[in-house]
Amino acid sequence: MKAIVLKEYGIPAVLQEQEIDVPVITETQVLVEMYAASINPADSVLRSGAVKDILPVQLPYVLGADLAGVVIEVGSKVTHLKPGDRVMGIPTNNGGAYADYVAMEENALAIIQPDMSFNEAAALPTVGLTAWQSLFRYGKLQPGQRILIHAGAGGVGHIAVQLAKQAGEYVIATAREFNHEFVRQLGADEVIDYTTTDFTKAISSPVDIVLDMVMDRSATVLDAKIGETGRKSYSVLKDGGKLISLVAMEINEHPQIRGIEAQFVHAEPNHDDLVSILQNVHEQKLKVHLSGIFPFTSQGLAEAYRRCETNPKMGKVVIQRKQG
Incomplete structure (x- = not known):
């Protein structure tokens, strides 16, 4: 073959x-x-x-x-x-x-x-499972919470924005300016251009959850450590909030700050989760x-x-x- x-x-x-x-x-x-x-x-x-x-x-x-x-x-x-x-x-x-x-x-x-x-x-499969498990298994979303999703126009991000909005979240996303309309159509309440704006200054009230998938230059793949975007994300989180990273494999070992729970997530193949994702697509609640x-x-x-x-x-x- x-x-x-x-x-x-x-x-x-x-x-x-x-x-x-x-x-x-x-x-x-x-x-x-x-x-x-x-x-x-x-x-x-x-x-x-x-x-x-x-x-x-x-x-x-x-x-x-x-x-x-x-x-x-x-x-x-x-x-x-x-x-x-x-x-x-x-x-x-x-x-x-x-x-x-x-x-x-x-x-x-x-x-x-x-x-x-x-x-x-x-x-x-990969982006759907990553977004689903990040938000529901690790994030344990509750209606009415505020969530910041970095890279909201990307593969995982554009799925996560839709799922979070359907779960009753107030969704803030970062994206380049030319992707803002796309991300808003997905359901984001606020979109921040991370290339021109410091998101820590643009967010008016603390958030409950941050989903970080930004592999910035300060966090190389080889060292697997938390990067600048991840570090700055702490400042917009509530005490006891959750920082979910898809890029910093060592974030679980990072010293705890203000009771914030930090978790590295790698999607795990799971039939039931895939079925749930497909059901959302079938009901036109989710679109890839x-x-x-x-x-x-x-x-x-x-x-x-x-x-x-x-x-x-x-x-x-x-x-x-x-x-x-």
Whole structure:
């Protein structure tokens, strides 16, 4: 089968097409034919080699942390899926989506509705789970709270803004000026241009929760420490508030300030959470925005990465292998 593999770390052009074996599934796994996949910031970080010393992968390696497609084969202990089901989810070991066929655990998959496209479904698993678990599992949102969501126009951010607003929050988001109207349409009550305005001075009253996904220069991937955006976020939080970081892996060890609970979050594949996210989409309470669709070729994938890494985007970039 065809896969697009990482044979050496570097710029997007290092990705190459290669024939590899079709995965052999275990009794708890499902073999999925990939119709569409998407790009997440973690894919870019892995590809660049920036975390090879702390998160090494064995090269050649197939990137891609989420996909949508059709079930081809199921293991003997799989109970809820069957061949022919249209599904979305996160591949085993959080990688491997850029291939014709992908082995996935049943618990990391959910059936998508007939009226949902594979492209939309492929864009949802990682950002949907990250936003959902950050807000509801760790943030424990309560109606009427105030929340600051950094990077509100991005993949996780644009989902988090919608979910937080539906939960009854007062939503403040940061975004570049040209994305303000987009973020307001998602439901944000206030939008701050972080390139021209200090958000700590623009927020008039303290917030209950901050969702930080900004990997600024003061917090490199290698040191995994809290950066300037995270540090400044403390000043806008209420005593006893919550700072949820998607970028600072060591934030849990940061000295507690004013009783603020700091938590690093990494999305965990979970069938029930995926079903809840899909139900919100089906009820038209949640919409994933696609900022670009690229073909499943090495050139197409490289162009998609360049789009993500050089141009601020709204929502997600998708790789399309097959229509259906």
